[in-house]
Amino acid sequence: MTSSSKLMKSRWMSFLVPFLAVVVSLLIAAIIILAIGQNPLKAYGAMIKGAVGSRLSWADNITKMTSLLLTGLAVGFGFRAGVFNIGAEGQMAMGGIMAVAVGLNLGNVPSAVAIPLTIVAGMAGGAFWASIAGWLKAKTGAHEVISTIMLNWIAYHITNYLVAGPFAVGAGVPKSPEIAQSAQLPALLTVQASTIPSSILIAIVAAIAIYIILEKTTTGYEVKAVGFNPYAAEYGGISISKNIVLTMAISGALAGLAGALEVMSVHHRIFGAFTSDRGFDGITIALIGQNNPIGIIFAAFLISSLRSGSNAMQTIGVPDDIIVVIQGIIIYFVAADRIIRTWIMKATQLGKKKSPKTIQGGEEE
Amino acid sequence: MNWFEAIFTAFASPLFYKLTILSALPLIFAGIGGVYSEITGVTNIALEGIMKLGAFIGVAVTFLTGNPWIGLILGMIGGLILAFFHAYVSIEWAANQIVSATALILIAQGFTGFLMKPIFGQEGQTDFVAKIPTVKIEAIQNIPFIGEIFGEISSFFYIAIIVIIGSWFLLYKTPLGLRMRSVGENPRAADTLGVNVKAIRYFGVLMSGVLAALGGMYLALGDIGQFQEQMPAGKGFIALAAMILGNWNPIGTMWAALLFGAAEAMNIQLQTLMVLPSEIKALLNLLPFVLTIIVVGGFVGRTRAPAADGVPYEKE
Numbered sequence: 001m002t003s004s005s006k007l008m009k010s011r012w013m014s015f016l017v018p019f020l021a022v023v024v025s026l027l028i029a030a031i032i033i034l035a036i037g038q039n040p041l042k043a044y045g046a047m048i049k050g051a052v053g054s055r056l057s058w059a060d061n062i063t064k065m066t067s068l069l070l071t072g073l074a075v076g077f078g079f080r081a082g083v084f085n086i087g088a089e090g091q092m093a094m095g096g097i098m099a100v101a102v103g104l105n106l107g108n109v110p111s112a113v114a115i116p117l118t119i120v121a122g123m124a125g126g127a128f129w130a131s132i133a134g135w136l137k138a139k140t141g142a143h144e145v146i147s148t149i150m151l152n153w154i155a156y157h158i159t160n161y162l163v164a165g166p167f168a169v170g171a172g173v174p175k176s177p178e179i180a181q182s183a184q185l186p187a188l189l190t191v192q193a194s195t196i197p198s199s200i201l202i203a204i205v206a207a208i209a210i211y212i213i214l215e216k217t218t219t220g221y222e223v224k225a226v227g228f229n230p231y232a233a234e235y236g237g238i239s240i241s242k243n244i245v246l247t248m249a250i251s252g253a254l255a256g257l258a259g260a261l262e263v264m265s266v267h268h269r270i271f272g273a274f275t276s277d278r279g280f281d282g283i284t285i286a287l288i289g290q291n292n293p294i295g296i297i298f299a300a301f302l303i304s305s306l307r308s309g310s311n312a313m314q315t316i317g318v319p320d321d322i323i324v325v326i327q328g329i330i331i332y333f334v335a336a337d338r339i340i341r342t343w344i345m346k347a348t349q350l351g352k353k354k355s356p357k358t359i360q361g362g363e364e365e
Numbered sequence: 366m367n368w369f370e371a372i373f374t375a376f377a378s379p380l381f382y383k384l385t386i387l388s389a390l391p392l393i394f395a396g397i398g399g400v401y402s403e404i405t406g407v408t409n410i411a412l413e414g415i416m417k418l419g420a421f422i423g424v425a426v427t428f429l430t431g432n433p434w435i436g437l438i439l440g441m442i443g444g445l446i447l448a449f450f451h452a453y454v455s456i457e458w459a460a461n462q463i464v465s466a467t468a469l470i471l472i473a474q475g476f477t478g479f480l481m482k483p484i485f486g487q488e489g490q491t492d493f494v495a496k497i498p499t500v501k502i503e504a505i506q507n508i509p510f511i512g513e514i515f516g517e518i519s520s521f522f523y524i525a526i527i528v529i530i531g532s533w534f535l536l537y538k539t540p541l542g543l544r545m546r547s548v549g550e551n552p553r554a555a556d557t558l559g560v561n562v563k564a565i566r567y568f569g570v571l572m573s574g575v576l577a578a579l580g581g582m583y584l585a586l587g588d589i590g591q592f593q594e595q596m597p598a599g600k601g602f603i604a605l606a607a608m609i610l611g612n613w614n615p616i617g618t619m620w621a622a623l624l625f626g627a628a629e630a631m632n633i634q635l636q637t638l639m640v641l642p643s644e645i646k647a648l649l650n651l652l653p654f655v656l657t658i659i660v661v662g663g664f665v666g667r668t669r670a671p672a673a674d675g676v677p678y679e680k681e
Contacts (some may be wrong), residue, residue, distance in 0.1 A: 009642055036483050084463055136662040145463060146661050149602045153654045157647050165644025174643075283467060319482045324475030332468035335461045336454035340510075 015295075016344060017337045018288045018330070022302070024340075025329035031324055036318075043318040050312025051305035057312075058193035063266060064278075065304035066094070069203045070258035071282025072300050073210050074126075074251045076291040080214060081247035082227035087133060087148025088255040089279025090155035091126035095259025096156075096270045097162060098125030103179030103263065114182040119202075119260050126256015127249040129155065130341035134248025138241035144248070152279070160272050167270070175271040185265040204297065206254060211293040213250075223247055255279060281307070284327040287334040303327070368638050375634040379513035384633055386514070387520065387588070389619075389626030391416065391580040391597060393525050395604035396618040397532050398576030402448075404536065404613055405569030406510065406549040406673040407455050409448070411466035412474035413601025414579040419444040419578025420585035421477040424592040425484050427494040433586050437497060440582045441575045447473060448574020449567075456566050459677035461468065470601075478594065482610065490593040497521065497586045521540035521579075521587040528576065532615040545569060552678040558645075562678050606657045610664050613671060628653045 009211045030040035045343040051061055071088040078085035085091075102121035106114040129151055136142040160174070167176035214220040225233040232339075234240050260276060267274060285303050289295030310320035333340055366374070375381045395412045402409040423440030427433045451469055454460035478488070485491045497520050506516030515522075536542035547555040548565045556562050580600070585592045603625055610624075611617030632652045635641070641649070 032479070036479075086467065132658075136658070140662045141660075142661045146602055146605055149599065150654045150661075153599045154651055154658075157650045157654070158649075161644045162645040164556055164647055165642070168644070249628045280471070284471075287464065319479045320479075321475045321478030324471055325479060326475075328468045328471030328473075328475055330468075331471060332450070332454070332465060335464035335468055336458045338458045338460070339454070 002130035002188065013341065013344070014108050014290045014292075017340050018290060018295075018299075018334055020340050020343070021330045021333035021337075024333055025326045028329050029326045032325065033318055038316075038318050042316060043313050043322075046312045046316050046318075047306070047309030049309070052311075055191055055308065056194045057308060059191075059196050061301075061304050061308045062196050063202035064307050065300050066197060066203045067258040067262050067266075067278045068281055068304050069200075069297060069300035070254050070261070070287055071207060071279050072285030072296040072303075073207055073282075073293060074254035074258070074279075075282040075295050076286035076289060076293070077210055077214075077223075077254065078247060078251040079286055079291045080227050081223040081243060082230065083134070083137070083244060084145055085130060085133075085148055085248065085249050085251045086132060086145050087279070087285065088251075088258075088282045089275050089277065090105070090148065090152035091129045091252040092259035092262070092275045092279050093152075093155040093159050093270075094125040094129040094252075095122035095256025096125075096263045096274060097159060097259075098122050098256070099183075099260035099263040100167065100176050100179055103183035104177060105180070106183045107180040109180075111182045111184055111273075114180060115185065115264070118179070118183040118264055119257065122260020122263070123253040123256045126259060127253040130248040130252020130255070131245055134245040134269050137248075138244045156273065159270060159274070163271055173271060176269045179263065180270040183264060184268055185261070187265075197261075199261035199265040202257070202261060204284075206257060207293045207297050210254070214293070215284045227329070232260050255282070281327070284331055287331055328354060368635075368639070371635050371638040372631070374638055375631060378634075379510050381630050381634055383514045383518070384630035385623060385626040387519065387626070388629035388633075389622040390519070390521050390525055390583045390587070391600050392604045392607050392622035392625055393619050394528065394563040394580030394583065395577040395597075395620050396607040397602055397615045398530060398573035398580070399605055399608040400532070400536075400611075400615055400618055401545075401569045401576065402573035403569075403608065404549045404671055405545045405566045406671055406676060406678065407452065407550060407566050407570050408462045409429040409451060409466055409474075409570060409573045410463060410602070410605060411447070411451055411469040413597060413599070414444045414466075414470035414582075415444045415447050415574050415577035416581030416584070416597040416601050417470075417477055418447050418473040418581070420581035420596050421480070421491075421592050422581040422653070423578075424491050424494055424585045425480070427586065428484070428492060431495060433495045433497045436586060437579075437582055438495075440586075441578045444574040444576075444578025444581075445571050446574070448570050448577075451574075452567050452570035455570070455677065456563050457680060462677075463676055477592070479593075481594075488594070489568075491591050493591045495584050497582075512513050519583070521588045522624050524579065529615055529619050534616065534667070541568075544626050546671070549673055552676075556678075556680070566678075577601065577604075603653060603657050606661050610672075612658050612669065624660075625653055625656065628656045 029207040033040040033043050074088045075085055099118050099122040103118040133144045133147040136147050137144050159234040163174040163176050185198050187195040189196040222238045222243055230240050281303050285299040289299035306323045310323045419440040422443040423436040426439045427436035451465055454465050455462045499517050499519050501517045506512045544560045544565055548562050552562045581597055584596055607621035608618050610621035632649050636646055
């Protein structure tokens, strides 16, 4: 075994690959920004300022990070079990819907009961929605990518139905009424106009809980075993179908929690597309965090910073859609991680000046 | 008019059948595109993104040149380029094809939004541009009922017929088609027999890009004459379902696409025939998506994917 193949396997690589993917994508985006006649340094400067430059931007950033952390965990947990849950968007919507349905009716209930009830309702909504795709995959082999995408659209239209029909309130944009005061989450910190919601604590607790489930419990072991090699896992007595449904349910519960917390601490209601692509951002976050709950915390902060900074970038003339391109390029290089691994190997070869020949990194695994 | 009457009226009118065919067109193009890619062993769930990029480029070029045919050709080239990125990492670098395709969907979404502001000066949707013209055939127009369906219909309808028949012929009646199918079933055996696995797979994926872009452009240049941010609103994934239901065969994909097209046509017809509150309209919009889930859940396993679908091929 050569030193380079040891390097391929080291934990260091699982940090370096997404890190370089982010750097490369920012460089490519800089070229695109140049191409429309703007200054990329100015644009990125504005983005950083908009993300972490003031109290208000920190508050906005942490608020966004809360739901992103949870959707990132949802997708990442699925990946660990070999399931691509691209439906966090719809599960988050179902979580929000259930939180509103329950939270509306808790006016006379003390917060100590109302808050946990609303949270559980949201998680159950997301878990149920994701289990449909899990059940279909387990029973019929229907690919979860297609079924979860369809469930996203169904959840989107159900939201529109609810806010135009049964939940409709007031004039203007169709929206639901606000949930009861007792079901709303209090702010963690309020400084002048900027508020950091307490939901961030719940999200971080969820990340730690998922870490413990994955690393310290039998369920986590089985989930990872199925993801690593389903046939071997089944031979070892682990039920694949049971695990797929369970994985989707846990994954959906996390996305549902994101929806519930968004309702309980930010909007206090739902309206059309209130999930604002957080579920899709979860895919990028899971891949940057290499499906590791702790890595996902940092990845969620990175993406929430891009999202909150993009508005500031827009004001100096760079369309904020560039951050969607950036995310796409990051995912592209994480998918083709062998390209980056080969760069790293070539770089280390050059550094050691061993042999002029380059090793074909793509050939070994 | 009640539900029963409305459904009956829809079935009796030629407009329903015309809408069925028109709604099926984007699914036919993109779904057959999926067939080209998957039959050679590379999954391509990026059809949604390619449709979006194709539609945008088609409209943007038409806006800048005034000629929708130039828009159509450049849109197809745009789809081909986006598909190339998927092909390159899938074929050369054994990338995770689902993740790579997800990346392309995001890139297409970001890119179209990003360019919309500098080109059109607005967000959400573009200006209206010249559409690809319809084809009028008087001999058909004079036939009762049939004439109202096919007498004057989008040029995309005739392009679709060429694509369907041409693809069936290419895949099942030519040596190239045989090579494509063998590469998708057993790349090692095909390689041993001297088939260039990489080249065949590039061809399949690139064709999927061209055809998916055509599908997206029907929505923009054939149907409404503008690009909207939400396009193609899930149709790229419904096209994948049509491909599965159609058993990875161009003719089968066409029939499956017509089934989904009928669901969409019924949705449109009911919303125009009946006076419905907005929340019920929102519920009706669920129809195509629910049908897709049922189809994907009910028919997977009864149809069979190419054996090496989604499996990277590496020489030993």
